[in-house]
Amino acid sequence: xxxxxxxxxxxxxxxxxxxxxxxxxxxxxxxxxxxxxxxxxxxxxxxxxxxxxxxxxxxxxxxxxxxxxxxxxxxxxxxxxxxxxxxxxxxxxxxxxxxxxxxxxxxxxxxxxxxxxxxxxxxxxxxxxxxxxxxxxxxxxxxxxxxxxxxxxxxxxxxxxxxxxxxxxxxxxxxxxxxxxxxxxxxxxxxxxxxxxxxxxxxxxxxxxxxxxxxxxxxxxxxxxxxxxxxxxxxxxxxxxxxxxxxxxxxxxxxxxxxxxxxxxxxxxxxxxxxxxxxxxxxxxxxxxxxxxxxxxxxxxxxxxxxxxxxxxxxxxxxxxxxxxxxxxxxxxxxxxxxxx
Amino acid sequence: xxxxxxxxxxxxxxxxxxxxxxxxxxxxxxxxxxxxxxxxxxxxxxxxxxxxxxxxxxxxxxxxxxxxxxxxxxxxxxxxxxxxxxxxxxxxxxxxxxxxxxxxxxxxxxxxxxxxxxxxxxxxxxxxxxxxxxxxxxxxxxxxxxxxxxxxxxxxxxxxxxxxxxxxxxxxxxxxxx
Numbered sequence: 001x002x003x004x005x006x007x008x009x010x011x012x013x014x015x016x017x018x019x020x021x022x023x024x025x026x027x028x029x030x031x032x033x034x035x036x037x038x039x040x041x042x043x044x045x046x047x048x049x050x051x052x053x054x055x056x057x058x059x060x061x062x063x064x065x066x067x068x069x070x071x072x073x074x075x076x077x078x079x080x081x082x083x084x085x086x087x088x089x090x091x092x093x094x095x096x097x098x099x100x101x102x103x104x105x106x107x108x109x110x111x112x113x114x115x116x117x118x119x120x121x122x123x124x125x126x127x128x129x130x131x132x133x134x135x136x137x138x139x140x141x142x143x144x145x146x147x148x149x150x151x152x153x154x155x156x157x158x159x160x161x162x163x164x165x166x167x168x169x170x171x172x173x174x175x176x177x178x179x180x181x182x183x184x185x186x187x188x189x190x191x192x193x194x195x196x197x198x199x200x201x202x203x204x205x206x207x208x209x210x211x212x213x214x215x216x217x218x219x220x221x222x223x224x225x226x227x228x229x230x231x232x233x234x235x236x237x238x239x240x241x242x243x244x245x246x247x248x249x250x251x252x253x254x255x256x257x258x259x260x261x262x263x264x265x266x267x268x269x270x271x272x273x274x275x276x277x278x279x280x281x282x283x284x285x286x287x288x289x290x291x292x293x294x295x296x297x298x299x300x301x302x303x304x305x306x307x308x309x310x311x312x313x314x315x316x317x318x319x320x321x322x323x324x325x326x327x328x329x330x331x332x333x334x335x336x337x338x339x340x341x
Numbered sequence: 342x343x344x345x346x347x348x349x350x351x352x353x354x355x356x357x358x359x360x361x362x363x364x365x366x367x368x369x370x371x372x373x374x375x376x377x378x379x380x381x382x383x384x385x386x387x388x389x390x391x392x393x394x395x396x397x398x399x400x401x402x403x404x405x406x407x408x409x410x411x412x413x414x415x416x417x418x419x420x421x422x423x424x425x426x427x428x429x430x431x432x433x434x435x436x437x438x439x440x441x442x443x444x445x446x447x448x449x450x451x452x453x454x455x456x457x458x459x460x461x462x463x464x465x466x467x468x469x470x471x472x473x474x475x476x477x478x479x480x481x482x483x484x485x486x487x488x489x490x491x492x493x494x495x496x497x498x499x500x501x502x503x504x505x506x507x508x509x510x511x512x513x514x515x516x517x518x519x
Contacts, residue, residue, distance in 0.1 A: 076370070120482065123397040130405030134377070137409070141370065141416050149416065156413060160406070180482055 012115055019092060023255040024054035030299050037303040064244040069144055072241065076142035081242065081249035084135025088256035091128040094121040095263045096183050098273045098284035114183065121182040122170055125264055129166070129219060133159045135253065136221075136238045143241040151237025154310065155221060161317040162218035162225075168325035169212035172332040173201055173268045182264075186272030200271040207328045209269045211321060213297075216261040218317065220254065223302040225313060262294035263287075270294075349389055356382040369415045373408060380404045394482050 028043070028051065035042025043050030068077055096114035118124055133156055140152020177185040189199050202209045218225040234240070239250045266272060270290045273283030308316070359379040363372045380403045387396035489497055 073370075076374075118393060120393050120397050123394070123401065127397050127400040127405060130401055130409075133405075133409055134412070137412055137416070138374075141412075153413070153416065156409060160409060 015092060015115055016089065019089060019256050019259065020252075022259045023252050024058075026255040026258065026295065027054040027057065027251075029295070030302075033296070033299045034303050037300075058248065061244055061248040066244040066246065067241070069241045071144040073142040073144070076138050077241075078246065080135050080139035080142060081246040081253075082135075083138065084132060084253040085249040085256075087128055087132035087135060088253040088260065091125055091132075091260045092256070092263065094118050094124045094182065095260065095267060096121075096186065096272070097263065097267075097287045112183065117183065118181070120180045122174065122180050122185075122264075122268075125260070126163075126167060126170060129257075130159075130163060132253070132257065135250075139242065139250070140238040143238075145241050147235045147240045148238050151234045151240070154234075155238060158221070158225065158313065158317075159219055161314060162215045162321070165211055165317065165321045165325040166215035166219055168322075168329050169208045169215060170268070172205055172208040172325075172329045175329070175332050175336055176201060176204060182267050182272075186267050186274065189271040190274050198271055198274070200269060202269040205269065205328075205332065207324065208332070209265070211325045211328065212265060212269065213294075214321060215325075216265065217298065217301065218313075220257045220261055222254075222258065222298060224305040224307050226302075226307060258295060258298055259291070262291045262298065265294055266290045345389055349386065352382045352385040352389070355379070356386070370412070373411050373415055376411075377404050377408050380408070394485060 031053065032042045032050070043053035046052040046056045068074060093115040094117075096112060096117070098112075098114075136155045136159075137152045140148040140150075140155070143149070173185065174180060177188045179185055179188070185201075189201055197203060217223075239247055242250060266287060272290075273287040275283065275286035275289075356379050359375045359382065363375045363379065366372070380399060384396040384399045384404070387393070387399060
């Protein structure tokens with residue numbers, strides 16, 4: 001019993017550290033890939049092939065002066081980045097990233113590679129995603145700056161609008177799987193059709209997957225939907241007035257949100273830790289590979305597509321994406337009822 | 342003291358303090374935030390009551406959607422501090438409003454005492470394996486969905502029509518020339 005408990009605590013620590021490191025890896029990957037897309041070298045001076053660049057960035061931010069604009073609400077000004085980072089970290093707590101394991105026989109009974117096994121896990125992810133908007137809105141309001149406020153307002157309206165499509169895409173997966181637990185959803189995707197086509201939900205839910213990815217990009221405020229920080233119009237949007245580690249926390253939150261969203265997409269649509277060749281205890285390698293592919297797609301989209309116009313964003317969200325998501329959900333429900341008979 | 346009891350008192354204390362502060366201080370934006378804190382503590386209480394679905398729905402709908410709207414309005418009106426002009430103060434401190442407030446407060450107190458008394462009586466009447474099973478089923482999403490679309494189907498449909506009417510009304514009011 002104690003060994004399992006220690007393993008659980010260690011798992012929490014490992015997940016926390018891995019999320020921190022994933023932000024560093026993402027910063028490096030983003031800069032290197034961006035350079036590749038633009039035929040540049042990217043960072044190459046700090047460490048071999050510039051690998052130490054993210055750590056140099058963090059050190060630089062640590063030593064910068066913490067500035068606070070005159071007339072800013074100091075308590076909320078410092079609370080906002082904390083809310084953003086906390087929400088980003090806590091969402092990952094319910095995301096499973098591997099099957100049960102005994103750590104190569106070290107433990108008497110297997111533990112799940114997941115911090116908290118909740119039977120309404122998907123809804124928890126959704127709830128925490130809807131809380132992360134407060135970090136951005138409070139940052140914009142408390143800065144007492146027009147650019148920050150406009151960025152925050154845009155961000156809030158954008159996140160509310162795309163949350164609907166996001167939720168409906170999740171709901172269509174729930175209908176197919178018949179469960180709210182992410183672990184059960186992943187287990188429902190085991191096996192294959194005709195021995196070649198894996199039973200991943202992306203095969204039965206292609207529309208749901210596309211809607212999910214688009215809404216997820218909008219939810220995490222990434223290009224081509226990065227309106228809260230559109231440089232040309234808003235300087236830097238909601239984090240215009242932030243410097244030093246408070247800025248770093250927003251940065252961290254953005255990358256961790258991307259990782260979480262990709263992890264959820266991997267679990268819901270790409271079969272999670274299920275894959276050929278590897279034994280079940282090493283399933284997390286498959287999970288990491290699939291998640292990395294989605295994250296590469298994220299960066300790829302950012303450096304390929306130009307930013308939308310704000311009215312186009314709203315039109316697209318409400319008049320195209322939302323109807324598609326609703327129709328997809330209805331069609332999925334009808335299909336499930338038809339085939340269940 | 343068992344862990345559940347400690348958590349109950351922590352969440353309860355957070356909720357009471359946050360709710361008191363919502364009306365106890367003048368900054369509107371802090372009121373909104375404290376109300377969110379109170380909702381979060383309420384969600385914690387739901388989890389302790391083995392109703393995780395209700396807890397998550399509480400966060401998604403109240404803390405996630407409705408309070409964002411409140412925050413939006415507060416930010417757009419840009420009212421950092423509540424204004425208290427003299428005439429408004431005098432109007433609300435007259436005898437009429439105070440008496441009304443006292444009557445409403447008394448009514449709430451009576452209701453609370455009655456419901457607490459009734460609940461404890463009900464619990465005593467229902468001690469047994471069957472009722473425990475039924476209570477557990479309350480926490481499962483499948484069970485809630487089943488009850489919602491069979492026993493409470495009519496109420497569910499009426500509520501959805503009500504929300505639809507409200508939406509149509511809002512669109513009509515906002516867009517005068519359609």
